[in-house]
Amino acid sequence: MPPSVLIVEDEPAIAELLAINIKHAGYHPLQARDVNAANALVAEVLPDLIVLDWMLPGTSGLVFLRRLRADARTRELPVIMLTARTQEEDSVDGLEAGADDYMAKPFSPKELVARIKAVLRRRAPQRTNDAVTVNGLTLDPSTHRVYVKENGVQLPVHLGPTEFKLLHFFLTHPERVHSRTLVLDQVWGDHVFIEERTVDVHIKRLRSALKPVGYEAIIETVRGSGYRLTRLPLTNRMEKAA
Structure with a gap:
């Protein structure tokens, strides 16, 4: 079973683009449009990494990230945050909340895949294909x-x-x-x-x-x-x- 990547993104076009690129890179993409759906997926099967949008309907991605880090089961789960917010203090907030990496929109899907590989190599090397x-x-x-x-x-x-x-x-x-x-x-x-x-x-x-x-x-x-x-x-x- 390839490593699973949960995409938490409320814009369908962006979520689908990410899923296609992530699947092409050899990972198994999962999708959630909001925090409630993401919670249900995480409770069912713990993914290997989460790509998390900051601006989500209802509960924000930042709040969700803080909840993940407060739970022993998901504390070490790698998370890459996506956001249209470009202020320096926003990236600091995301990283201080526990994000492993941070990408501002618009971004290159290829660069995101490269960062997914880098984060998994660092945080979960057993989930990579490196000898x-x-x-x-x-x-x-x-x-x-x-x-x-x-x-x-x-x-x-x-x-x-x-x-x-x-x-x-x-x-x-x-x-x-x-x-x-x-x-x-x-x-x-x-x-x-x-x-x-x-x-x-x-x-x-x-x-x-x-x-x-x-x-x-x-x-x-x-x-x-x-x-x-x-x-x-x-x-x-x-x-x-x-």
Whole structure:
């Protein structure tokens, strides 16, 4: 499933233009004409990013943004604000309210797509198609391949779809401890109600898949806290693979 982008814009022509460009860039566009509709969509499925118009009928985009930042579930949700307001204090208000970026109308849809990519790369790197490498282990979302390079040869790692997403999340957030709840939200989605121990099962499968290339120990169990992807020294890895 491609990253979803919620467009909150009350002008149909602008909303449709944005949706076409966002879809063409490889994202899944969602549309809402006002804050009430946006609230309903966010409550149903949390998008990966919101493109939010400031001037909306009823509740303004700025008020909606402040509500998002006050809610633990949406506090870290990336938001790009769009507005016809060009005063410097307006952009300051938007950024201080928690916007990740700010674009004044009229704007180039191509530039907006570029900014969406930049914000996602910074705030949610696991939702991009950029290849990522940690300590010789490479995951490429665009080709859906995982491999280790040794002596110029690519050694493939065969993963199921859930293990692939799990590894992608860990590789894009190395050296951080993640609770099972956080992993469930980030990998499975916050509206999927499954047991936390499901994470343990998939971690075990991921380690088994990494074992043939000597990388099973790259995923550490942090007792009482969760899991962490660590940078295992190459000498230790080669000894384990031997």
